[in-house]
Amino acid sequence: MIAFVNGILDEKRDLQAIIDVGGIGYNVNISAYTADRLPSKGEPIKLYTYMSVREDAMNLYGFLTRDELDFFKLLISVSGIGPKGGQAILSVMTPDDLRFAIVSGDSKAISKAPGVGKKTAERLVLELKDKISDDDILSGKAGGNGENISVPGADEPSNEAVEALVSLGYGLSEASRAVRKVIGDGGAAAEDTEGILKLALKELI
Structure with missing residues (x-):
């Protein structure tokens, strides 16, 4: 097994990256989420594989x-x-988005991935829901910027704003994500339902 490739980005095309490792080019399939965060051609890169x-x-x-x-x-x-299906899902949703969707039962959001139908998305939610903990959600473990996002518990104003x-x-996961972003940013305007709702709408529009 190849645990990771660590080298120079030689080329990026569509959903593939060619990594030059000691003169050998490794062709690595990547998601759109990963592709958007790749460095420029000729720069060092490490992908977990x-x-x-x-x-x-x-x-x-x-993956980065x-x-x-x-x-x-x-x-x-x-x-x-399969691997292509997993790649497709991670191309339209970040791991953090997926955690929200799975825990909230938002199979509709997952089914937007190419090749993933409604039944497959519902099965995914059913099979993985028990494998995602609340701590994973609140920690922002898989946030795209690599930083932890501090989010308070599900208080009444937050729940009302999501509703x-x-x-x-x-969508439920989309709404939860926007409210979480607002609360994570803090500020007096986010202390009540109306304030949270206004700021969350700005994130969504």
Whole structure:
């Protein structure tokens, strides 16, 4: 198994990165989420990898953090979701977004990934819900900027703001994420339901 590749980014095209490691080019499949955060061509890069081995092909899938890799492995443990499906899901949702969607039962958000139907998304939520802890959600463990996001417990104003956003047509995970962002930023305006709601709407618009 190849645990990671550490070298120079030689080329990036679509959802693939070619990493030059000591004169050998490794072709690594990446998600859109990872692609957006890659350095410029010629710069150093380290990708944590998963090797998919089939009778007709061997493919490397790469991620910038171990947490992304661990979540990818969690996704492909679900029946009906292979490496390409896991990559597709991580292309439209960050690991942190996925944690919210799974815990809140928002299979609709997950089904937006290419090739992931409604039934597959519902099965994913069902199979993984018990594997995601509240601590994982509140810690912002898989935040895209690598920083922890301090979020207080689910108090009444926060819940009311989420409910209001859902009533306006936003998905539960989307609404929860916006409210969490507002609370994480702090500020007096976010101390009551109305203040939280106004700031959360700005995040969503």
